[in-house]
Amino acid sequence: MKYIGAVMLLSIGMQAQAQFGVIQDKDGYTNVREGAGISRKIADKLQDGEVVYTWEQEGEWCNINYHRKNEIEGGFVHRSRIKMVNTFEKIKVRQQTETNVVFQQDSVTVMFTTRAFVEKDHQVHHGKSEEGFSFVEKIDGKDFYGCDGGLPTREYNTFTIQIGNRAVAVPDKAIRDLYQPNPELTEVFYDRKIDRLYIIASNSDGAGGYEVLFQFDRGVYTKRAIYYGF
Template identity: 35%
Template structure:
């Protein structure tokens, strides 16, 4: 019975990862209503302003109502439904092609714009003191790294990590702050994609890392040559 439950969980994760993705609210009214259920007559439980980024959960990429998750630093997380006509999927922007993708390196280049990602094995013994942990039954699980929540390990020892993410635009170099990548583990460079919104001069670096219960999605945003921050989501 336990094996069957694990299989069903993995199957569900596979389905969610196939369609779950980041999107931007684009609404001429300046905001979109979030409804409790997938129905225009359902109760409005919140609003999200245009240009905000949210995470979409969907079993059908063509359905009209999308199950979303939205987190803002100053507000409580919001989960509900919005109409697909009110969002633009990040994947719908122009993709920046990759020139290199392997375990330790990913490079994306278009015109005078280059994104370089360096990753590699994580030296856990050398950083063990930077972790805090919690007890779960008979297990001791890693919880935080340098005070931040750990992403990608499901409480286990990290195998890989990001060393740096650098964006070169003409003569300008933009470095993603170390604090924003140091707690992201078990990197999968093969899943990483870059997209460019030419009308708003915005670059998106999107990745799906780890697997199983440790899976997570990350989005880094660079607008008009300035780093604007990251958004993290659990894709199930």
């Protein structure tokens, strides 16, 4: 009970700081400005449907992060142009433990399990810092999320998604570099109007913490977005 209580407090704290949003603009795009105000210089444009990560508001303007060419950029967008993902239909949790979770509501079911990270099952590459300390640099030849220089202890195992009569595949590329998953800090939202499913997770903690959103359009995995929310 103490563990679950701590997880709930952590979740509340993170949700108060930042959350995922989606650009919605009848013009098909919206401007990203360098500061909070219509008079501030336009720095970029975001297309309708792009995922952003929103921080605090300054009046009517949201401070956001977004991805451009594998880099995280920042700026300000008017709050009327962003729909928060957590305002879509929330799929209810039916079963949840520290290692797995089941979400189910009407025609939507999402289940995933986690497993222990076993070093011998992976190719772990170590590097050395300027001070001579060894650290984990890559796993299976990839940069990875969830640990700050050490070995992970847990990883995603199986993912099962069913929308109506469709079985939805989650490709390995979407999850195999993501470690320290938190089933208790995972949520699922569904935009029935356009048949889009979002899975949001706050994984790991401390220096290794990260926020990930998986997006599925009409039963097909389309993208993920990863940010550092704390």
